[in-house]
Amino acid sequence: MTRIKGIRIISHNSEDHTCKWATGYPDVPGATAMTAAMKEKVEERVDAFLGQEGDGPATLCGGAPAGTEAARDAELNVSFSFLVASGDVLGVRLTTVQAPTAGDGIDTRTYWYDGKDKVHKSAPELIADGSRNAFLTAVQERLKKKEGADPTLLDDPADHDFSLDDMAFTADGDLTVVFDRGTAGVPAGGRYSVTLPRTTVSPWLSDFGMRVQKQTVSPSTGLDLGATDAPAPPVPTHTADGEDTTDCAKVKCVALTFDDGPAAPYTGTLLDHLAQYDARATFFTVGQNVAAHPELVRAEARAGHEIANHSWNHPDLTRLTPAEIRSQLTRTNAAIEAATGKEPTLFRPPYGAINGKVRSATGLSPVLWDLDTEDWKYPDASRVAQSVTSKVDRNDVILLHDIHATSVEAVPGILRTLTARGFHFVTISHLRDTL
Structure with a gap:
């Protein structure tokens, strides 16, 4: 992955064994709107996990009353991975794991940033507006081949920002769509994914989607989202003066x-x-x-x-x-x-x-x-x-x-x-x- 100048990782956790939660997501210079979208989603998940509204006290832990045995068994973890950080595009996947829940408790969402237009984009925006029907039909056809899948769950366009919220390219330029449990089939079927070959999906891509595909397949040497250069915090250069000779048996x-x-x-x-x-x-x-x-x-x-x-x-x-x-x-x-x-x-x-x-x-x-x-x-x-x-x-x-x-x-x-x-x-x- 391209080294990202000025990146900060926003980390928070409870460190409390009676109510375990930990979150982390990246703050990349220039991608302010994308960082804000991730922050909003992460805080929403934590507040729901803790039964918290506004600045009020936490009343729950994973849906159970705080301090109970059920609360001690609960856990929320939000982590991230970079999909692409190259040229004028940035892609991040947030993975949320919550326990105890039915199934694996995992849901994922991809976040995209267009450095050219300086806007945060949702996963469906990788596809051109006029091609979304053809794209959706192709996805549904592939879902029909999977046991337990129900392609009709994708029929309502109003749900697509939710059901089609995890899309990313492979290193070969194919497009993989991942569906959380219950969004494309019966919950017992778990998570589904379909992959559309590069030759199939390329004609349907938006301008942004084409740039994401290109930077995923052939990354540039750097990431430039048009951020105003700000001085990075200096990295200390302290050097140890030899081995530590302290004798803890004597002092x-x-x-x-x-x-x-x-x-x-x-x-x-x-x-x-x-x-x-x-x-x-x-x-x-x-x-x-x-x-x-x-x-x-x-x-x-x-x-x-x-x-x-x-x-x-x-x-x-x-x-x-x-x-x-x-x-x-x-x-x-x-x-x-x-x-x-x-x-x-x-x-x-x-x-x-x-x-x-x-x-x-x-x-x-x-x-x-x-x-x-x-x-x-x-x-x-x-x-x-x-x-x-x-x-x-x-x-x-x-x-x-x-x-x-x-x-x-x-x-x-x-x-x-x-x-x-x-x-x-x-x-x-x-x-x-x-x-």
């Missing part, structure tokens, strides 16, 4: 850990804070964020910090199959190794959720924590700092997040106070090796 140590990043600009600011106190930390990174910001992960490693694995898109690993667990962790390890040249040995399961199945699916060593700042719940820098300085003990592993501005703002106070008390800040592996 007071503490391990600061930061989950869910890297995040621009917060992670860069955090690295500056840590460097001022010669503090080393462990970053439990999310794979989709590593892929977007490898330069920040390299900066972490260069400064002597430890890079570890926090899954690809922050699901509850205990809900997944062994193959899915391995995929979450191996994809993230590969992204980290590509950025730093070194493969991680540690992982932290999202929400701290781990069982025998998860342990058996990976050779990575799990890391939990001793002190949870709950910084995701209380966006108050002074409160976050106080939650550490008032409770910390020698050799504690402290849980923080580098996706929240207030958490990063709390770090100088933590470093200053604990340094004055004689604490040394080390990585997880160093703490383990010297005790």
Whole structure:
């Protein structure tokens, strides 16, 4: 995928094992309208999951009363993947997984941005207005061949922005249409997809659709959506001064850990804070964020910090199959190794959720924590700092997040106070090796 200058990943999650939800989507310079559309959909899903209206308190978790066993079994996860980011077109697929639900609980939607006309486009707009009837007929003919499918569910044009909301080209220029459970057949039939060959679909494409197809098949060397150039946050260049020689058997140590990043600009600011106190930390990174910001992960490693694995898109690993667990962790390890040249040995399961199945699916060593700042719940820098300085003990592993501005703002106070008390800040592996 083309490296996207100035990209930010908008990440939010609860980190609460009693109500698990995590969301992530990209904010690409120039594609403001598309980002707004994704933001609206993601917030709508989270509010519905939490039974929340406006700024009111959450009353539910996945449809169950908050605090109940059913709520603890619920989970919402929204992740993203790039379909094309080239020339003057951008395509993103959001994948939403919710549990417990009937079936697989998965629904997907593609978002498109036209840099030429500077507008957000829906998936059906890949097809020219005058060709939509022919396109729909071809899709319905292919659906007839699939057991349980009901092509007549697509007859109402008013529903097409919903039923035809996931369309994308293959590397060969074919067009694949994916239907969520119940939109093109009986719910028991699950999700359906049909693929129209390039030779069939090409005459029906809109001007935008033709450009998307071209950039998918033969990507340009860069992405240009006409965004006004803005200075990117500088990437810190701190370099570790040799190996850490701290002996935690003789002095007071503490391990600061930061989950869910890297995040621009917060992670860069955090690295500056840590460097001022010669503090080393462990970053439990999310794979989709590593892929977007490898330069920040390299900066972490260069400064002597430890890079570890926090899954690809922050699901509850205990809900997944062994193959899915391995995929979450191996994809993230590969992204980290590509950025730093070194493969991680540690992982932290999202929400701290781990069982025998998860342990058996990976050779990575799990890391939990001793002190949870709950910084995701209380966006108050002074409160976050106080939650550490008032409770910390020698050799504690402290849980923080580098996706929240207030958490990063709390770090100088933590470093200053604990340094004055004689604490040394080390990585997880160093703490383990010297005790």
